[in-house]
Amino acid sequence: MRIFIYVVLLSGIIACSTSPTGRNQVKLFSSDTLNSMGNDTFAAFKSEQKVSTQRIENQYVQCIADALIPHIPTGTFDGDWEVVVFDDEQINAFALPGGKIGVYTGILKVAETPDQLASVMGHEIGHVIAEHGNERMSIATLSNLGLQITNVGLKSAGVTNKNQALMMAGAGLLAQYGVNLPFSRAHESESDLIGLQLMAKAGFNPHAAPKLWENMAAAAKGSAPPEWQSTHPANDTRIAALNAAIPSVMADYRAAANKPNCIQ
Structure with missing residues (x-):
C-alpha cells in the first residue's frame, strides 16, 4: 500500500505543465497521440451512431460552434473543427482532441x-483546451503502475494470498476514490470555468450557464449519486461555482463585438 501511495505522489512531482486555471498537471502523452486517438474515436462514433440529417438542428449547432471556435486558444488545435449532431435522446455532448465536437439531440431539449x-459546448471544448484526456490517461497509467508495484511488493513480503487480495482491493479503492474520481471532478469544475469564459468571449450570456445546470438537475430527477462517488461535481456545487465566476467574465461578454444570432 505504501508503495502505491508513493507512486501516486510521484504524479505530482513529475507534473511538467499547468492547466489554463493554473493547476499542476501530469501529461505523459504527446498532442499528436491524443489528436490521432480523437480522430479515430470520432470516426467510430460516426460509423456506429445515427447522424442527424435535420437541417435546422445542424445549422443551429453549427452556428453556436462557429461563434465559439474563433475564441479557442491558439495551439489547442491547428485545423478546422468538425461538428456533428447525433440523433440520440441521451442528454450529452462531447469534444475530442483533433478538433471534434459531438452534440446529441437529447441535450437540445434541456439546453433551452x-x-x-453554448455553455454545454464551451464546457466540452474546455476539456480539450485543458488537455484533460491526456491527464486522465496519464493518471490512469500511473495508478495502474502503482497497483502493479504494490502487488509485487506484497508478494515479495510474503503476504498471504487472502491478505494480499484484501490489501489490493483497498489499494484499488484508494485509487478510485482518492485519485481518479477527485481528478475527474476537478476536470469538470475546471471545464465549467473555461467554458464560461469561452462563451462570454463569443458573446453568449454567461448567466445561462448556471441556468443550464438547473435544467440538468431537473432532468436528472434526483438520480445522481453522492458527489464523492461521482465523476462530476454535484449540480448545486456547479451552479454555485458558476454564479461566483460570472462577474469575472462579464467584461468579456460586454466587449464581444457580435452577439451570435443562432436560431433553434
Whole structure:
C-alpha cells in the first residue's frame, strides 16, 4: 500500500505543465497521440451512431460552434473543427482532441436557449483546451503502475494470498476514490470555468450557464449519486461555482463585438 501511495505522489512531482486555471498537471502523452486517438474515436462514433440529417438542428449547432471556435486558444488545435449532431435522446455532448465536437439531440431539449447550449459546448471544448484526456490517461497509467508495484511488493513480503487480495482491493479503492474520481471532478469544475469564459468571449450570456445546470438537475430527477462517488461535481456545487465566476467574465461578454444570432 505504501508503495502505491508513493507512486501516486510521484504524479505530482513529475507534473511538467499547468492547466489554463493554473493547476499542476501530469501529461505523459504527446498532442499528436491524443489528436490521432480523437480522430479515430470520432470516426467510430460516426460509423456506429445515427447522424442527424435535420437541417435546422445542424445549422443551429453549427452556428453556436462557429461563434465559439474563433475564441479557442491558439495551439489547442491547428485545423478546422468538425461538428456533428447525433440523433440520440441521451442528454450529452462531447469534444475530442483533433478538433471534434459531438452534440446529441437529447441535450437540445434541456439546453433551452442558444446561450445554454453554448455553455454545454464551451464546457466540452474546455476539456480539450485543458488537455484533460491526456491527464486522465496519464493518471490512469500511473495508478495502474502503482497497483502493479504494490502487488509485487506484497508478494515479495510474503503476504498471504487472502491478505494480499484484501490489501489490493483497498489499494484499488484508494485509487478510485482518492485519485481518479477527485481528478475527474476537478476536470469538470475546471471545464465549467473555461467554458464560461469561452462563451462570454463569443458573446453568449454567461448567466445561462448556471441556468443550464438547473435544467440538468431537473432532468436528472434526483438520480445522481453522492458527489464523492461521482465523476462530476454535484449540480448545486456547479451552479454555485458558476454564479461566483460570472462577474469575472462579464467584461468579456460586454466587449464581444457580435452577439451570435443562432436560431433553434
